Amino acid sequence: MQAPHKEHLYKLLVIGDLGVGKTSIIKRYVHQNFSSHYRATIGVDFALKVLHWDPETVVRLQLWDIAGQERFGNMTRVYYREAMGAFIVFDVTRPATFEAVAKWKSDLDSKLSLPNGKPVSVVLLANKCDQGKDVLINNGLKMDQFCKEHGFVGWFETSAKENINIDEASRCLVKHILANECDLMESIEPDVVKPHLTSSKVVSCSGCAKS
Amino acid sequence: MAESLPTEFDVVIIGTGLPESILAAACSRTGQRVLHIDSRSYYGGNWASFSFSGLLSWVKEYQQDSDIEEESTVSRQGLIPETEEAIALRKKDETIQHIEVFCYASQDQDTEDNVEEIGALQRNPSSVASTTITELDSACLPEERQSYFTDYEMPANHTQKSDKEISLGITDVEESLEKEKDCGDNTCIHTILGGHKDEDKHTVEDNTGQAKKNRITFSHIVKEGRRFNIDLVSKLLYSQGLLIDLLIKSNVSRYAEFKNVTRILAFREGKVEQVPCSRADVFNSKELTMVEKRMLMKFLTFCLDYEQHPDEYQGFRQCSFSEYLKTKKLTPNLQHFILHSIAMTESSCTIIDGLKATKKFLQCLGRFGNTPFLFPVYGQGEIPQCFCRMCAVFGGIYCLRHKIQCFVVDKESGRCKAIIDHFGQRINAKYFIVEDSYLSEETCSNVHYKQISRAVLITDQSVLKADSDQQISILLVPPAEPGACAVRVTELCSSTMTCMKDTYLVHLTCSSSKTAREDLESVVNKLFTPYAETETNKEEPTKPRLLWALYFNMRDSSGISRSSYNGLPSNVYVCSGPDGGLGNEHAVKQAETLFQEIFPSEEFCPPPPNPEDIIFDGDDKQPEVPGTNNIIMATIDSSEESKNLESPEKHLPH
Numbered sequence: 001m002q003a004p005h006k007e008h009l010y011k012l013l014v015i016g017d018l019g020v021g022k023t024s025i026i027k028r029y030v031h032q033n034f035s036s037h038y039r040a041t042i043g044v045d046f047a048l049k050v051l052h053w054d055p056e057t058v059v060r061l062q063l064w065d066i067a068g069q070e071r072f073g074n075m076t077r078v079y080y081r082e083a084m085g086a087f088i089v090f091d092v093t094r095p096a097t098f099e100a101v102a103k104w105k106s107d108l109d110s111k112l113s114l115p116n117g118k119p120v121s122v123v124l125l126a127n128k129c130d131q132g133k134d135v136l137i138n139n140g141l142k143m144d145q146f147c148k149e150h151g152f153v154g155w156f157e158t159s160a161k162e163n164i165n166i167d168e169a170s171r172c173l174v175k176h177i178l179a180n181e182c183d184l185m186e187s188i189e190p191d192v193v194k195p196h197l198t199s200s201k202v203v204s205c206s207g208c209a210k211s
Numbered sequence: 212m213a214e215s216l217p218t219e220f221d222v223v224i225i226g227t228g229l230p231e232s233i234l235a236a237a238c239s240r241t242g243q244r245v246l247h248i249d250s251r252s253y254y255g256g257n258w259a260s261f262s263f264s265g266l267l268s269w270v271k272e273y274q275q276d277s278d279i280e281e282e283s284t285v286s287r288q289g290l291i292p293e294t295e296e297a298i299a300l301r302k303k304d305e306t307i308q309h310i311e312v313f314c315y316a317s318q319d320q321d322t323e324d325n326v327e328e329i330g331a332l333q334r335n336p337s338s339v340a341s342t343t344i345t346e347l348d349s350a351c352l353p354e355e356r357q358s359y360f361t362d363y364e365m366p367a368n369h370t371q372k373s374d375k376e377i378s379l380g381i382t383d384v385e386e387s388l389e390k391e392k393d394c395g396d397n398t399c400i401h402t403i404l405g406g407h408k409d410e411d412k413h414t415v416e417d418n419t420g421q422a423k424k425n426r427i428t429f430s431h432i433v434k435e436g437r438r439f440n441i442d443l444v445s446k447l448l449y450s451q452g453l454l455i456d457l458l459i460k461s462n463v464s465r466y467a468e469f470k471n472v473t474r475i476l477a478f479r480e481g482k483v484e485q486v487p488c489s490r491a492d493v494f495n496s497k498e499l500t501m502v503e504k505r506m507l508m509k510f511l512t513f514c515l516d517y518e519q520h521p522d523e524y525q526g527f528r529q530c531s532f533s534e535y536l537k538t539k540k541l542t543p544n545l546q547h548f549i550l551h552s553i554a555m556t557e558s559s560c561t562i563i564d565g566l567k568a569t570k571k572f573l574q575c576l577g578r579f580g581n582t583p584f585l586f587p588v589y590g591q592g593e594i595p596q597c598f599c600r601m602c603a604v605f606g607g608i609y610c611l612r613h614k615i616q617c618f619v620v621d622k623e624s625g626r627c628k629a630i631i632d633h634f635g636q637r638i639n640a641k642y643f644i645v646e647d648s649y650l651s652e653e654t655c656s657n658v659h660y661k662q663i664s665r666a667v668l669i670t671d672q673s674v675l676k677a678d679s680d681q682q683i684s685i686l687l688v689p690p691a692e693p694g695a696c697a698v699r700v701t702e703l704c705s706s707t708m709t710c711m712k713d714t715y716l717v718h719l720t721c722s723s724s725k726t727a728r729e730d731l732e733s734v735v736n737k738l739f740t741p742y743a744e745t746e747t748n749k750e751e752p753t754k755p756r757l758l759w760a761l762y763f764n765m766r767d768s769s770g771i772s773r774s775s776y777n778g779l780p781s782n783v784y785v786c787s788g789p790d791g792g793l794g795n796e797h798a799v800k801q802a803e804t805l806f807q808e809i810f811p812s813e814e815f816c817p818p819p820p821n822p823e824d825i826i827f828d829g830d831d832k833q834p835e836v837p838g839t840n841n842i843i844m845a846t847i848d849s850s851e852e853s854k855n856l857e858s859p860e861k862h863l864p865h
Contacts, residue, residue, distance in 0.1 A: 045465075045604050072216075074609045076254060076596040077589070078466040192588060193469040193579045195459050 005056040010177055011046070011082055013064050015104050016089035017097040021127040024160035025089060026063045029170060051174065059174055080112040084181075085121045085173045092126050092157070105150050114180065121176035123169050124155035130162045216610060218638050220246045222809075223630055225300075225615055226646025228256040229795065230786040232598035233802035233816070234644055235607055236463065241813045245607035246638065247599065250304075250614045254599060256646060257306055257443050257765055257788045260592025260709070263436030266667075269443075270761065273307050290619075290637045295628065297617040298778065299651050306648045306766035306788060308662075309726040315742035316429040316669075316758040427671060427714060427758055435711035440590035441667055442709070443765065444789040445701050445718030447472060447584040447685065450575040454594070454795040455585065457803075461816035466597035468588040470707055471580030476675055476686035477552045479544075481737070483675045483686065486552040488572070489581050499544070507545050511553075514569040524562055532565025533558040551687045555793065557697055558689070586683055586701075589708045594795075601819070618643065620780050627780040642809050643783045647768040650776065650785070658775045661767040662723035663791040664730040670715045672755035674702055674738050681706045685793075688734050696721040698734045699793060714758065722791050727762040735760065765789065769797050784809065 014022045030047040051059040064083070066075060088104050090097040101124065109119050124147060147155050153176045156169040221243040224235050231247070232254075239245045253259050261269055291297055432439075448455050448469065458464035475486040487496040493504050493511075513523060527535045532554065536546040550556065554568040575583030587593050603609055614633040621628050629639045647655075673682055686700040703709045703716045710716035717739075719731045740754040769790030776785060784805045790797045806815050 045600075072608070072610045074254075074611045076600045076603070077593065078596050078600040081466075081589070191470065193471060193585060195455055195464045195467075195469065195579070195585075 007058045007060065008053075008178070008181070009060045009062070010084040010174070011062045011064060012173065013066075013080070013083045013086040013108070014089065015066055015086060015108065016125075017091075017100045017104075020089045020091040020094075020097050021160050022089050023065055025087070025125065025127060025158065025166060026065055028160040028163055029166045030063060049170075051170075053174070053178075059178075061170070061174070075111075077111070080108075083112055083120060084114075085123075085177045086112075087123050087125050087169065087173065088152075089125045089127050091128050093128055093131050098126075102150055105152070109151070118180070119151060121153045121173055121180065122151070123173045124152045125169055126155060126157045128159060128161075129157035129164060130159040215634075215636065216246065216632075216638060217608070218636065220244045220608075220638065220640040222246070222642045222644065223638060223640040224248065224644040225250075225630075225649050226256050226644075226786065227254045227595055227599060227611075228258045228646055228786065228788060229595045229598075229798040230802040230805075231256075231644060231646055232595035232602070233457070233799065234786070234806055235602040236461065236598040236605075237802065237806045237816050238810070239602040239605040239607040240461075240816060240819070241810060242605075243810075245602055246640070247602060247607055247609050248613045248615065248632075249611045250649070252612045254611065255443075255592050255595045256648070258592060258595050260440045260442040260590035263432055263439040263441065265436075266439070266441050266761070270310055270312060273310055273763075290631055290635065294622055295619050296622055297619055297631070298627075298654065298780075299617045300615050300645075300649050301651045302614075304648050306768075308764045308766075309728070310761070310763040311726075311728050312762075313760040314429055314758075315756070315760070316427055316432060317742070318429050429759070432669060432711065432714075432759060438705070438708070438711040439669075439716070440592065440709040441716065442591045442718065443665070444591060444663075445665070445699070445720050446591050446789075446795055447586055447701065447793055449571065449794045449796075450578040450580075450583055450585055451571075452575070452794050452796060453799040457799055457816060458594075458597075460818065461601065462818040463597045463601050463816075466600055467593055469579070469585040470588055470683055472582045472584035472586055472683045472685055472701075473580075474675070474677075474682055474684040475552050475582055476684050477548055478686055478688045478737075479547050483738070485675060485677075486548045488553060488583075489576055492581065503542055503545055506539075506541055507548075510539055510541060510545075510549070511569070511573060514566055515573050517566045517570060524566065527562055530562055531558065532556060532560045532562050535562045535565070547689075551689050551697065555687050555697075555699075558693070582685075584685065586703065586707055605819070615649070618780070618783060625780055627783050641782065643780075644786060644805065645783060646786045647771065647788055648766070650779075654776050654779065656777060658768075658771055660771070661769075661791070663765045663767045663789070664719075664721050664723040664725075664727035665763055665765055666717075666719040666727060666731045666735060667761040668717040668719070668735065668739065668757055669710065669759040670702075670717055670739055670755040670757055671713065671742075673704070673715055674700075674717075674755055680704065683707060688737070691733065696724065696730070698731060700734070700738070715755070720791060722767070723764055727764045731762060767791055769801075 014026055016022055026047050030049045046062040046064040049061040049063065051061065053059045064079060066079065086108060088101055088108070090101050092098075105122065108122065113119055124143075126143075143155055147153075154169075154172045156165040156172070158165045158169060160166065222235075222238045222245050224231050224238075224245065224247045227235075227247060227249040235245055235247045249256065251259075253261070253265070259269075455464075458467065475488050476483055477486050484498060487493045487499065487507075490508070493499065493507055496504065499507065513520060517524065524535065527538065530538075533546070533550050536549055541549070549569065550558065550565070553572050554560070554565045555572070556565050556568050560568075572583050579585060599607075599609065616631045616633060616635075618627045619629040619631060619637065620626065627643050629637045630643065631637050673680065673684070674686065675682075675684065681704045682702070683704060684702045686702070688698045688700060690697055698719055698721045701718045703718070705712045705714065707716075719734060721730055723730055735757070738754065739757045742756045742758055766788060767790055768787040771785075771787060773779075773785060779785070786801060786805070787797075803815050806813075
């Protein structure tokens with residue numbers, strides 16, 4: 001068996017108002033399940049999804065949910081740092097969550113840009129499309145126009161419940177990130193210290209020394 | 212986001228500085244319901260770092276008069292029954308004083324009308340974006356600032372009388388935009404060339420325009436403002452220090468990256484030179500003679516286990532460390548290096564403290580690099596936020612821009628029951644942790660604070676040129692006269708992500724005896740030269756040039772004992788603001804001590820499960836065990852699997 005030639009690791013953010021289905025989308029995409037009564041994710045920063053992009057390329061995606069801060073909109077810089085792309089999610093049955101989309105996008109662009117100064121790729125997700133009340137989405141042209149105006153690379157009607165379009169949306173985002181990445185190569189810092197990797201002390205914590 | 216806060220918590224933490232943030236992470240990690248509040252619009256309190264425009268907004272906020280009308284006391288009565296009483300909290304922060312700003316970089320005429328930070332412009336401001344909105348009016352400093360430039364010797368307190376109305380434009384973006392336009396016309400107030408030097412200016416620019424291609428102007432700095440992450444406190448991490456150990460142990464380190472401090476510098480006889488500190492450095496040093504090399508190695512080897520050789524120093528117990536060094540057959544050169552650059556102590560420090568400091572320095576060498584220190588990429592201000600993220604991931608709720616009116620104390624038990632916020636909402640909890648600056652004057656009437664003098668400089672060159680322009684250096688400048696304080700200087704290059712390309716960010720720190728400018732200006736003048744002056748000189752300047760400078764005094768509330776505060780309930784715990792020391796040991800110790808007081812049986816910041824260990828391959832479905840919540844106690848191993856996000860080789864094709 002031949003090993004893949006390239007491996008990419010990307011941090012992706014999943015943002016949007018409370019209750020639009022961010023965590024459901026991540027769980028559907030990564031864990032292949034859906035629960036209508038999920039509990040807020042505790043203790044986990046991100047979920048990891050491995051994509052076999054093509055025979056030579058493996059893409060590992062870290063999907064970062066916004067933790068307990070989201071309700072009051074006070075994300076730490078740690079959350080944004082080094083992200084390569086984002087999904088902004090709204091709930092088609094609640095127009096107010098769509099109105100917030102532009103806010104989230106401009107907030108994102110003000111706090112995060114690629115090392116070359118360009119904005120990161122963002123895909124807009126119109127979630128809960130299975131509920132059939134999609135007032136906004138019927139007008140696809142209008143959505144295309146909206147995406148163009150606000151700098152989204154694309155939009156998808158999704159349903160975490162019915163597993164509609166989530167894989168497609170992700171492929172769209174990854175495609176744009178891969179296309180962007182060639183001009184980012186030179187910006188990687190060579191001499192950064194990561195204490196948890198370089199230090200032999202990592203293994204000395206009580207929980208993991210035994211394994 | 213109109214939702215109101217929940218009203219029941221286990222722990223309420225007020226202030227997002229380092230000790231409070233470590234405590235928030237530690238409490239949340241043990242399953243406590245944590246509410247973490249800050250009255251400011253940014254994380255970190257006096258530990259924060261800012262973009263350039265963010266820093267200008269911060270300056271402006273402190274220079275505003277205190278006449279901001281607080282429509283507080285929103286019917287506190289109804290919320291506090293007879294059996295309880297209120298302890299008011301301070302309405303306005305008073306930890307920062309004597310702010311002075313100087314701009315030396317020239318003002319480019321042709322770019323004047325577009326002086327704004329790239330990316331700072333917001334189409335749709337909202338509560339989520341308001342931290343950046345405050346950056347909008349970055350370009351306008353109060354006009355009164357002009358006085359700094361026309362009258363250099365003016366005493367600091369004159370500058371506080373700015374009565375111009377300044378809106379921070381949190382909600383009204385149009386107003387801010389207009390202001391920005393106004394500033395386009397008034398920008399000359401920022402330049403040191405303003406006023407009497409006006410005529411020279413143009414000719415000077417003509418002469419030097421071609422010679423200096425990379426001339427950095429004030430508008431460059433403003434435009435590239437987002438490249439700056441300017442810390443209010445200047446600290447480094449000892450590579451064997453408490454903070455780095457805590458970061459590793461708690462795995463909060465996965466949110467942070469560091470760079471090695473690359474050089475230890477010394478300032479002697481008006482010259483900056485590099486101090487050899489590792490064995491390799493010592494032997495490669497061109498400044499030291501063979502004899503000196505042997506003397507230095509011998510002494511440093513002794514310091515590493517000085518406790519084993521009490522006979523070497525017992526007889527000198529009454530001496531200061533500097534007197535002791537004189538007896539050790541070390542040349543003046545070496546004595547200076549050891550005293551100021553390695554032990555980094557004051558001349559008067561005791562022999563034991565000096566040996567201890569030297570030993571600590573030597574022990575930290577080589578863990579990560581050639582010097583004992585690390586600096587966080589993006590600045591020290593990242594570190595509190597890393598702990599906040601950890602707290603949030605474990606369910607902690609964050610709320611910035613949230614003012615607290617008072618504690619509510621039960622008269623009978625004397626315990627604090629709740630806080631009341633600026634909306635008049637009552638929030639109940641069992642434990643309350645509060646940063647010192649939130650406590651009222653009445654509570655602090657017996658407290659005597661120290662002060663820290665700080666300067667932040669943007670310069671165009673390093674204080675000591677080297678092959679690589681990407682150096683991170685620390686320098687201790689000994690006091691000019693005995694009895695005064697040494698000044699600690701750290702110089703950061705652009706690869707630390709704290710300043711724009713072709714500039715250096717220089718931090719100066721000392722304990723205050725006067726205002727920050729009075730304490731630090733002489734050192735600044737020894738090391739740097741103002742931008743405008745050298746432009747008239749034809750010859751290449753030897754000193755780096757100052758583009759911009761900020762001075763301020765910060766209150767140092769470390770070392771205040773709990774008993775100095777009046778009438779605080781026993782379940783209210785106080786954290787101090789930043790101390791003046793180089794490391795972060797004080798904050799970590801304080802957080803751990805308070806945590807153990809509150810939760811004596813709980814472990815302090817154990818490692819969480821590593822999310823990288825939870826892998827669901829896209830190709831084969833893995834069913835999830837129903838009924839489990841999402842804490843998957845995977846074994847954390849240090850194998851390749853836990854590779855981190857930014858390891859460079861991951862981005863490269865193999």
